[in-house]
Structures are given as structure tokens and as C-alpha cells.
Amino acid sequence: MLTLTCPYCGVAAEETELAPGGEAHLTRFGPGSSDDDFEAYLFSRSNPKGVHFERWRHAYGCGKWFLAARCTVTLEVFGTYPAQCFAPPPELIAAIKAKRPEWKGFQ
Amino acid sequence: MSTRLATGGRLIDRTKPLDFSFDGRAMRGYAGDTLAAALLANNQMLIGRSFKYHRPRGILASGVEEPNAMVALGQGARIEPDQRTTTTELFAGASAASQNAWPSLDFDIGALNNLAYRFLPAGFYYKTFMFPRFAWKHLFEPVVRQSAGMGPVPKQPDPDRYEQAYDFTDVLVAGGGVAGLAAALAAASAGQRVLVLEQTAHWGGRAPVDGIEIDGKPADAWVAEIVASLGAMPNVTLRNRTMVAGVYDHGYVVAQEAVADHLPGTDLPRHRLWRIRAGRVIAATGAIERPLAFAANDTPGVMLASAVRDYVVNWAVSPGDRTVVVTNNDDAYRTALTLLDAGLVVPAILDARASVTGELPAMARARGIRVLEGRGIAKVKGGKRVKAVQVCVQAGEGAVLETIACDCVAMSGGFSPVVHLYSQPGGKLQWDGANGMFTPDPARAPTGADGAAFVACAGAAAGALQAAACLADAHSAGGGKAKAAPKAAAPVEAPMHPVWMMPQGAPVALRFKMLLDYQNDVKVSDVQLAAREGYESVEHAKRYTTLGMASDQGKMSNINGLAILSDALGQPIPATGTTTFRPPYTPISFGAVAGEARGEIFAPLRRTPMHAWHEAQGAHWEPVGLWRRPYCYPRAGETHAQAVNREVANTRNNVGLLDASTLGKILVKGPDAGRFLDMIYTGVMSTLPVGKCRYGLTCNENGFLIDDGVVARLSDDSWLCHTTSGGADSIHAHMENWLQCEWWDWKVYSANLTEQFAQVAIVGPNARKLLEKLGGMDVSREALPFMTFAEGTLAGIPSRVFRISFSGELSYEVAVPTSQGMAFWNACLEAGTELGLMPYGTEAIHVLRAEKGFIIVGDETDGTVIPQDLGLGWAISKKKPDYIGKRAQERSHMTNPERWRLVGLETLDGSVLPDGVLAPAPGVNANGQRNTQGRVTSTYFSPTLGRGIAMGLVHRGPERMGEVLDFIADGKTIKARICDQVFFDKDGEKQNA
């Protein structure tokens, strides 16, 4: 059972205090978008073996959504950060790269 | 025979005798006994019958690894099967019964299976399931059902209570033996928070039994000293009777504390499940002795050598007068010496090693024990009790050299470190060929949230089997400096020699009688058969033979089984690998898993401020989310259907009162709130004038309808959004999700105010009169027209009055502070007496709304329905460039005219359609099932119309008005005509009154 530190309130919350929200950094496609783009937005999710970026809500805490970078194999947590961004912070990417040189980087 | 020795027994208190019973026979033991020790003291070696062949089985071990000696413990509601006698602390009045024996333990008919050895081989079940088909159902199953099973299941609810608790620690030490204590002391001395968990009631583990000296003191004295100093440290918690069941991701550890198993009849929770977060886990879990595989090694009286020693030293129980020791290592010699010390006889030690030179054998020889080198047991003689052993050459094929009379055999095949807690979270093992054991590979330890190793084994669990190395290793695992490690003194042990089969060239007749997994009756021959039949993966062989799948999870049998499999496959043991170690380490109770969550507090019950009143009125409840809402209020002699009809009729004719407090109420405020709500709802909320209400639909990004409700504009920048009762939390979360993660630059705040307000619906032709009687506000048609609201005071209570209707009647919904909800409800009841006021429940709401053709999310929707399907196009803005779900509703499948759409349905005979029934269509689908063209989503008897009414989703429904469909229910055909879904007051004259 995971423990993730909420970047908003600083609490190291266990999984039962959190609600999962799937893949992070999706780009919303709305009216006017192509069928392919919309389908990919709605249904296509990456499921990597290794570094993954996810959405979590501190549901039984401050109520905020945050993002977490995690290894899906070892469950190592590289970091958590606020949801109000379009890509992971560069220093987090650098830290992951240092630990997982084979990682292809955030795409 | 086994008996109580006159003196000794370090764990028993002879001044406290305890009476108990086994299979109805009265017996006596002492405080401190385990049930197994007490049974042995009463010469009860035969405890049960084996699972498959019903062979007689006795006590084999003295701890958690025991596969045989399981009993049904307790009586009535407290009877519990499969209780391990070796870990059950004896208590006064304990009532134990043998299992798996019929009609009796001594004479068991199922033992005929024993004669059918050859007909119940590995894979018996798989084979008989497959072929011939009829044989399983008619031949095997009836027989197997009679003989299978491991004891009775209680028929009543569990009368005990259970609880859970959370704990946090820097270092968790699993195991309170000398290694665990040494590791804990080292870690605690460095200032870390340390939690030590020991599964038994005692500290010190095996060391005191083995006669180890530590720092110049007998182990018992050293243990007492360390436990006292740990107990005095504020950063240390010691818990005995607490078994670490599992180690999981990120340092999560689950342990079960047996709080009151030994104290029956108290008000204490029986078990407590600990949910612990540990920075680091030190598994000082020791090692478990392995049996040797020789013929008839399951005869009662054959025991692990370490267990024989435990019974003598800990409980002053002699398992037998004449004990033959059979071993491949030095440790078992301690048992021989212990038996001599107790005045018992050891006719011989059979050592499989060709040459025996260690210190312990020298001590045995010095005391006159006959040590036979390179020898083993060909076969054990005796049925329900050992009578003799036949001696053979280990290197040979089992020719009997001599027969030695004995009533006990103490066997030792070496030790397996308990690596479970290391393996469970992903730690990898390495094979130590010299000692014939898997040990943790420190280079591949389980890693935690920070990527660093967080579990280490210490002492014997790490493979440091001898006392000096064990303590040094444990001290270092706890972070101690080498110099400060406790020093143990014990005879140095010579290397063991792995022995997987005795004798090594045993013919099939002997292999048929060599048990590997005692509880599941898996023999050497079964594993060899599995290998021959192609089960090369250890995981497959395990499932095919059931090796290691019994309730002991193969603690004794796994390594021996692996070795036999590897040998049969002609490959080294590490190439075969091990099966996966999974939690729990030993079984934990369902009660502990459930914890406090049972009975009234199984799940949270949400109560409105009027809940107690409803209850006092005898309301029939309907669960709605976690709330309970009155379904109806039956009066004396009324059926629920009659009550609903009365409540509907009264609401249509006079006035009804509904507790609508459960409806969600979300405040949305800010300069961008209107823009935001235009995204949340399919309609336009930004243009809603202050003081007015508008019905809104909420979809998800897939376009499907997820909630509906009335939105009121409170002020220029604030809106109050009503949701369904079940949707309040999820819609609030939905809003926050979009606000925080997509439109975080919009200036909007939301707050869930659901529980701040009690809400009461006052519905019916007399509704206005009732509000006027309450007094305080102008609720006239002019002052408060349909779909508006006003704020003021009613009956002296601050109120917000919404003129909205879900019934088609003249209707007000009044929100008051929750703390005054009951006061307002009472005021309404009082004012309503002469207006014909009656409370009504949720079923009346459903009928009232169905008569008006209003949908309910969850009835008319099922997660695949878009608002367009429901004829709700009027609530969807065509002009808005975007809202959540809009793009999805433009997908080709959503705009397909072939979709099922909502219509009314009226049966030709006026009867009520059954709920959920389907209308078949011609032809079959790709799966050969009949095609369908519609289904009923809501159906009721309408007391207003005196006949059945229904709504349903029908293929191209609204285009087929007047068509008659056949619905099939229970094989009968019911004809129903497609009609307008609004059955009553189509022009809405009543609600606009």
C-alpha cells in the first residue's frame, strides 16, 4: 500500500486516504477536435513498465489533486507535485533520469 | 507413550492446573502449556486424520509449522476449525475435537482411502474432472464430499469482537528471539523508534531450549535482562502474541495480535489487526526444521528433533520413552542429550553423514549413545504409533540392517530460514548448497518508496544458524557496531549434509510412503509423477500436486519438495526456484480483517435530522447511498403498496411532506462561476437571473448523463447546485477535479453545503396554505412563481424557499439550518393537521414523478445513456461552444438515429409491467441470443390513473408512438403500447397553480 506525500499540505498520506485518478498530463480535446484525437484523449492510456506519471487526490485530507511520478515495477516514488502544470517539473525529470538512465523521458 | 515428566518445564506453572477436553475426554494440563503439550502430557499423540488418505496423524512440531495437529476448538458459535494445537495456549475449559475422522479418530472409515493409495495420485482431481465426464459427478464427487474437509464451520455469527489499530515505527523487528532482541537493542540504542513483535507469548525463541550462553549468562537470564532494558526505553514497544502476517509496499506491515484467545469470556477484542508503517523491517524470524523423507515418516510418534527438545525443556513432556534420533546435522544431537538429561532412552542416533566428527556428536558418544554413521531409516513400523524403525544404509536402496524398537523418532533434515517476510515484498533469495537452504540475497532486497532496501533478515532467518554468528548478524542488522555485539557460547557445529530422500536409492514401494506435505498428503512419488507428466515449473507442480497448499503453506515441505522435483527434472535446485511466498505468514481471522466494521457500524449510516422521527413512525427504509430514507410510512394493517398508494393520493389531493435533506447542495462562487457551470451543465447557467431556478443535466466527458438537479442563482457571483442524493459527493468531486486540473486559472470556489441544510418538500394543492399557516413569508403565486426562490423566515426559522416541483404538484422545497430541521418538520406537522398533511416516502416520489414522465438518474440511465436519448434536448444548449460531454455526444454512435430512446409504455390490459423486462425483436445476434428492441426502466401502479404506467428505452422509440410491443416476463408475453411518457397533467397546470 503506497504512501504519497501531498505537495499541498505536506502530509505523507497512505493510499486509503487518497483517490486515484489515472494518467497525468492528458490534453483535453473538445468540440471541433478530430475523431482520432478525441478517441485518444478519452480512451488511450499509457501503461508503462517503469516511470509513470499519475493523478491522485488527497481525498481524505486537503482535497487537492496532485501528480506523482512513480515506478510501476518497484513502486519507487520519484516525487509529487501540484496538478497545475502541463509537464513534470524539470528538476524532477532530471532526478528520474539520474535514477533510471534507460528512461526515454517525459513524452 | 508420551507423558509429563516429574520435574522441569520452563514455561509451565504446576501450581495452576487447567482442565480441558479432547473428543469429550477430560484432561488436565498446566498454565503455560500449549494445547499440543497438554495433549502429549495426556498421552494423546494421535490428533487427527490426514486430508486425503485419512491416515492417522500425530503432533510433528512445536510451532507454527505444524501441519498435522489441528483441531476444532470451542463449541457452538465459537467453534473454529483448523486450530493449530502447537500454537494454541491452553486455557481452562478448552474444548478440542479431532478433525477429518469419521466415525471416530481411532476407527475411521475414510482410512480405506489409505488402501487406495495408488488410485489417488497427484492430479487426481484434475484428471477426474476431465475424463470421463460422468464419473466426477456421479462417482467421485459424492465420495470425496463425504471424506473431504478439515473440520466444522460455525453456523452462528461470530460472537467475539475484533478491532484494528495503526502504528508507526522507524524499525519493526519481527521475532522476539535472541536475534530479534539483539537487533532491537542495537536499533533502539541508536535512538530509533523500535517495535518488536513476537508471535508467541514468550521472548527468547529457541536459544533457552538449545542451552546457549550469551555474554556469560544462560540464554534465559540474558533474555530477561534485555527484555527489561528494552521495556524501559521510551522509544521501544514490545508486543508478544503478535504475528507479522505480511510485509507490503512502502513499509506497510500487517500483524495480528491474539489479544484474548487465551482469555476467553472476557470483553476484550479477540484479535487486533495491526496496520503498521515501518521505515525498516528486520525479519528476525528464525528457521524451521525440515523433516526427512523416509517411508512412513507420518506415523504418529515421528517428530521434528527440535520439537522433541521443546516439549521436554519447555513443558516437561516426554514424547516417548525410547527415541531414535535420525539426522543429517549436528543440531539434532542436542535433542539426544536433552532426552538423556531427562532420564529418557536414546537407543541410537542414525546420522546420514558418512563421517561424524563434531563437538555435539562427541558429547553424545561420551555419554554412551550409539551413533550410527551413514545410516538412515528404511521404514517406520507401527500404525497409530511408532513401534520400531528399520535401519538401512543411506547410500543404498533400503535393505534392512536391523530393527530398533522405539516409540518416538526425532528427525532433522536441516533448517530452512524463515524468509517469508523478505520475499513477500519482492526480496530475492539465493541457494546455499552447503547448508541446503535458501537465504535472502542482500543485493536484491525489497525496496521502498525511496528506492532503498527496507527489509533485512537477521540471525537464523539470514542463514546464520549457529548462535555466535546469529547474534553478531542480528546486532549488525540493528545497526550496532561489531565490537558491541553480544557474544554467544555454544558448541561449534560441523557441516550438515543435504538429504532429500532416505535412503537415497529408495525403490518406489518406499517412495509411496514418504510424505513431503503431511497436511495435503503429498508424497515423494507424487512430485516425481508430476515431473514425469510434464509439470516442470515449480508453480505448476505445486498446484498439480497441492504441495505446500495446505493451511501451513508448506513451511516444512517446500524445500524437500523442490529438491525432489529438481532431482526428477535433473537440474540443480536454484534452477527450479521456489514458489512465491504470500501473506499471511500464518492464517489470520476474518474477524480481524473486518475489524470494527460489523453490525451497526459495518458501514457509515448517514442520518438526516429527521431520521429518528422517521424511525419512530415505523418508516420502511430504503438505502440511498449511505443514507436511509423512508420508502413509505405504513400504518397499522397496511401493506407497503397500500401505504404508497395512500401517500401518492394524499399528495395529489391534499398535501404531502417529504424529507429531502439528502439532496446535494453545492455552492459555486466566483467571477468565473457562471462560465464554469456552463461547462458542468449541458444547459446555460450563466444567464440564469438572480432569484431564479433552472433544471440542469451533468454529463461526464464520455457524454453520458451522470446527475441532474435544480440550480438556483443566489447572487451575482454565486449559484447553489442541487444534486441527486447519491450524487452530492461525486458531483462536488467532479467539479473540483475540473477546477483544479483543467481550468485552474478560473476564479471559482466551491463548497459542499449538503449537510448544512435540512430540506423539506411541501407538495400538493394545499402546500401554499400550509406555508401561509407557518407564516413569515409571501409565498403567493405572484411573489414566488414557479422556478424561483425566496429567502426569509418561516415559523420563526430562517428559510430558503424554492418553488420547484418533482411531482407535478404545487410544490415548495424549504431549506432550513440542519440544527432546526426537526423543529421545522414539527412545525409543518402541526400546521398541516387540518390541511390533510401526511409524510410520504421515496416510493411515492417515484410514482409521482413517473406519472409526470420525469426521469431519475440511475433508473432511466445506466452509464450508457445520453440526455438526447431521454428527450431532454430542451435542457441542452445548442449554442454553447463547449460543455463536458458535448464532444462525445457528437460521436457517430451517439448521433445514430438507431439509438434506444425514452418513451412511455402502457399495457393493453392496464397491468403493471415487471421492472427491467425486455421486448424481443426478430432474429438473433452474433452470439445466437434473441435480438431486443426495448426495455422497461421504470414501472409503477399509478393510483392517480388506476392502472400501470411505465417508461422504457425503445429502439427509435419516439418515432413509433402507438405501436404495440411484446414484453417477455417469466415466459409470459405482456403487450404494451408506446405512448407519451407524461401520463398526468400534461400542461403542468397543477405545478404552476
Added chain:
Amino acid sequence: MRDPVSALGGQSHEGFARITEAGLQGMITLRGDLATGAIAKAVKAATGCALPAQRAIVTKGTASAAWMSPDELLLLVPYTEAEATAAALSAALAGDHVLIANVSDARALFRISGVKADQVLAKLCPVDFARLPAGELRRTRAAQVAAAIWRSAPDELSLICFRSVAGYVFDLLAISAREGSELSPT
């Protein structure tokens, strides 16, 4: 106002710790940008409390201000003052983008008191109470419902939950506090 009642009317239970439903308590939710200074000023004026830091709860007289999230405070004032305090805050912050709501009736407040009060909550909450200092408010769950917990006095913890589940929470606390089921002697 007409006879306002709290969720459980002050019900209490005596176990190895004392459980009390604390009756009516004024509570105000304030959402806004806590960094601007305007809110700090308004809160100070309305309650006397300084703006609480992350996870902190500060108390001044009969009022407390608790940090709930980066853009949310919970203000505790006497029940009868809640409406007026909310109105005063609304007036003071009239030009700002804030949300102020009286939530006194949406919540229930419990006191768990006694030297072993921590042990009651340790059975229900995944919280390291040994590392919960006075002055910190921890939002978490108690068994299956949301809760906010802080040390309100020596040997006393306070717990706020939603009002509808007050009965559930009381039963949880009462069974967890049952005599003899202490987790440790002190």
C-alpha cells in the same frame, strides 16, 4: 432561531477515554487566496486569530482558525456568533474573490479526553499520533469517514466530522474506547 440542536445533543461515553459530542459549535468555511493579506486581516479582525500556517490551528479566546488546504480555512467561533462572524468576514472581503459559508450545522464536533485518548483514535485513523504536535490539525479518515483532528487541550483530542455520520463516529469512538482494550498501559 428555534431550538437549534446538535447532532447528538451532547451524548457521551465513558471508557478508557471519555467521548463527548461537544454540542453546537460555530464553524465557518473561508476559501480564498490566503497569501494576499486581506484574508489574514479579516480573520484577525473577526476572530482575533492570526492566519494559521500550513496544517496549523491557532486559538485566541473562544475562536480558532484552522488551515484546511492552501485555499481554505475553517474558523471556529461560538455557535451563536457564527452568522455574524460570517457576515463580518463577507463585508470585510466584499471586493475579493472569496467564498464564505456558515457550516456550523454541517458538522459535528467530538472531544476525546484522557491520558490514553490517542489510543482511541489510533484504532481508527492512519495517523502517527506520536508525531502530531499540539497546534497541528490533521485531516484524515476515521474508519470510513472523513475527519479533522487536533490536540485541543492537554490529554484531549478534538475531532470534526460531517453531521450526518455523527452517530457512526460516536459508535466507533465508544467501541474503540472500551475498557480493557487499551493499546498500551500509558
